[in-house]
Amino acid sequence: MAFLLDPTRPIYLQIMEEIKKRAVRGLYRPGEQLPSVRDMAKEMEVNPNTIARVYRELEQEGFIETRRGRGSFITEDSSRIEAERTKFGRDATQRFIRDITELDMTDKQIQDMLSLLKRSFSGADGKDKSTGEGTHNVCTGE
Amino acid sequence: MAFLLDPTRPIYLQIMEEIKKRAVRGLYRPGEQLPSVRDMAKEMEVNPNTIARVYRELEQEGFIETRRGRGSFITEDSSRIEAERTKFGRDATQRFIRDITELDMTDKQIQDMLSLLKRSFSGADGKDKSTGEGTHNVCTGE
């Protein structure tokens, strides 16, 4: 498996998220053909039926387009992909805030945590790949 | 239900976490008796069998103590509870870093996110409830 699975959540949901994240990271480009159901099943080490379900649901969401007999393709709409980045970022941030808030932490614990975050993200590459207008606030989703 | 359930994860796991978080927040004190299996089932709006499983697993972990015919009680060991706070905090932080990192965000997006976090946590009460030695680093777990 190319990524770690959470045994407490359905595999097909995690693979759906993994495919979206790959598109967000540019591993899958807009319009690019995805591996076939059978190939993706081998890569993910799951049953082809599970991948079939993943593709069916992603198609339902409009994230991929399936052409019978030809294959499945990432949407051509790059804004659709960027929207996923925004959603993932906003969801992760809000969940983190909720998780931390409900722990009733001390100020010191919060400060330790925030400084670790700064350190973790200071390794950003420094090149802002956004166009300016294309940069969305991950928190507000605007 | 007193809290929101994630439909993609087993209920019994989420209730286990909820009980631990209540202890961390002081809603349940060390040694305090928990509601009976049947009462907790009513409060959580789930089947008593589900709560029975929750108590069984929490007993297995040493987080609660069950005395047959008497009831179930939060552990007397307050350091056991504090350890949960540390674990939840560390897990939430690491997951957040992983979630954000794999989105390949721009510097601006990361800055927006961090400033939202600062704003969210600036509302801390200012009183450091730790004793000094009792303050654990949520990130390293030491």
Next chain:
DNA sequence: TTTAGTGTACTATTGTGATAGTACACTCAT
């Protein structure tokens, strides 16, 4: 002793995720 309130054990049923295997319809290049 009786009774109410504990946790616990048990069977049965339902729904869903995941697997295994087979088969079919479509597309495209040969």
Next chain:
DNA sequence: ATGAGTGTACTATCACAATAGTACACTAAA
């Protein structure tokens, strides 16, 4: 036309979470 490679449909099976209902053993107070 043939055949390889697509997605898709179908049945069957298994595991697990969750529910429903019943029953039992223990504890403590009336």
